[in-house]
Amino acid sequence: MALELTAARPYPALLDLPWHLPLEEWPEDLLAALPRGISRHVVRFxxxxxxVIAIxxxxxxIARREYSMLRMLRKLNQPCVEPVGVVSSRTDPEGNPLDACLLTRHLQFSLPYRAMLSQTLRPDTADRLIDALAVLLVRLHLSGFWWGDVSLSNTLFRRDAGEFAAYLVDAETGELHDTLSNGQREHDLDxxxxxxxxxxxxxQAGGFIEEGFDPVEVSERIMTRYRDLWEELTKSERFEQGDRWRVEERIRRLNELGFDVGELDISTDIDGAQIQIQPKVVDAGHHSRRLLRLTGLDVGENQARRLLxxxxxYRASQDRQNDDEEMVAYDWLTKIYEPITRxxxxxxxxxxxxxxxxxxxxxxxxxxxxxAGTDVTIEQAIRDYxxxxxxxxxxEKAIVGVDTESVPVRARTD
Known part of the structure; x- marks a missing residue:
């Protein structure tokens, strides 16, 4: 039977890969040295x-369903890996059928949580990973996506100005709805x-986390972080008509969380004495979109906030508060950011x-x-750094030597 390749864009070189071999038997010279997380399936880069393509x-x-789901999530601008294609109708040299392969593009500078925590562990690293996962879960739920297998293993993490940004990497069990019920959201949380x-x-059993660390207590953090964020994004707020400044305050709080308010549902009582406000359409990426518009830099949300x-x-130091924002941004990009990174x-x-x-x-x-007790220039700082x-x-673009698959794993029932 002829090999079948479904792909959103042509990758002719994919046809040269040894699809007649089980994935675990592929030669080492084809593989990229990247850390792999724990998976129910064989995964290779x-x-x-x-x-770099993850296979x-x-x-x-299941491969076709997950490929379609990832494509839909990308269209909804959700943080997930980019689907490349599906290879099916595989057979070995004797004609025996082999499983299909789902292909996704590797997310550069991202790491599975085991690689993150297998390096030097700061006391709050696990908390920050879970905070990032809570933000990801809120975003997905706002779009109507029920994950069904929320875990650190099914997530990739990228550093984002000292914090972490989380990306969905496994949509195998996911479902997309118009909206999610409270029961569906709580099920994902549990x-x-x-x-x-x-x-x-x-x-902890593998010796990667100190014994005094409490996994159960840390895992509970996602419940509180998720619920706090969800409430801030969706709650209805009432206040007196004379306190309309609180509308702007509410929008500013949402912006600080990294969410843009696309539309507000504002209503008043019959006598006009009280106003009720509720964000109707919210989306993440307020700072990253502003930076992209001004400079063309496409970076993480916290990174964008720091760069802005x-x-x-820079604008204040140059006394250019009254100058066109785009012109100031161009000068900052060409005189500060690019020379430093280069x-x-x-x-x-x-x-x-x-x-x-x-x-x-x-x-x-x-x-x-x-x-030093005095200002140090950014040029001095980059040289010392x-x-x-x-x-x-x-x-972190391609970490070699972190064998995340060797960490002991308890038997899974699924």
Whole structure:
């Protein structure tokens, strides 16, 4: 039977891969040295035309369904991996059928949680990962997506100005609805709580987390973080007519959480004495969209917030508050951001993405200035950072040597 390839865009080089072999038998020279998380299926990273493609061996009907689901989520602008295609009708040299393969594009500078926590663990790293997962889950639920298997294992994380941004990597069990009921949302939350506790227990058993760490207590954090964020985004608020300034305050709070208010549902009582406000359409990415519009930089939300702060500080330092914002942004980009990020030698550019490096240089500049008791220029900060800080960091574009599959894993019932 002829090989079947379903893809959104042509990748002729895919046809040269050894589809007649089970994925676990593919030769090492085809594979990219990237950390893999725990999966029910065989997963490999393969270099194709200068890109890294993640390949998951799975039943054909499930592969096609997940491919379609990821495409729909991308159209809804949700944080998830990019689907590349499905390869089906595979057979081995003897004509025996092989499972299909789902192909997704590797998300650069992202890591599975096991690789994150297998490195030097800061006390709050697990909390920050769960905070990122809570934000992702809120975004997905607002779009009507029920995940069905929420876990750290099914998520990739990227550094985002000292925090983490989470991306869905496995939509195998997901369902897309117009809206979700409270019961569906709570079901996803309960799945998340149980899965996260189990995953952290596995890491603790493997010696990757200190014994005093409480996996159950940490896993409960997603319940409170999710509910606080959901309430802020969807709650209805009433106040006196003379307090209309609170409308702007509510929008500002949402913006600070990284969400844009697309529409407000505002109504008044019959006598006009009270106003009720409820965000009707909300979406994430307020700061990243503003930075993209001004500079063309497409970065994470927290990174965008930090870069915009530096842009605003540059504007004030140049006494250009009355100048056109786009012109000031162009000057900042060409005179500050690009020269600083280009200072990093080519041998070190796989350590962190440029926006994260710029954020860390700003942090490093603050520490140097504090120690020196005087202002340190950003040029001095980048030189010291490149010499003394960046070389000590792992390559997050393609980390080699973190065997995340060797961490002990408890038996799964699914």
């Amino acid at each position: 393969v270099k194709v035309d200068g890109r 998951k061996e799975i039943k054909a009907d 799945i998340a709580r149980v899965n996260i506790a189990g995953e952290l227990m596995d890491l 702060n530096d842009l605003d500080a 200072t990093v030698p080519a041998t070190l550019r796989a350590k962190l993405e440029p926006a994260e490096i710029f954020h860390e240089v700003l942090e490093h500049r603050w520490y140097m200035s504090e120690q 490149v010499d003394n800080v960046l070389p000590t960091k792992p390559d």
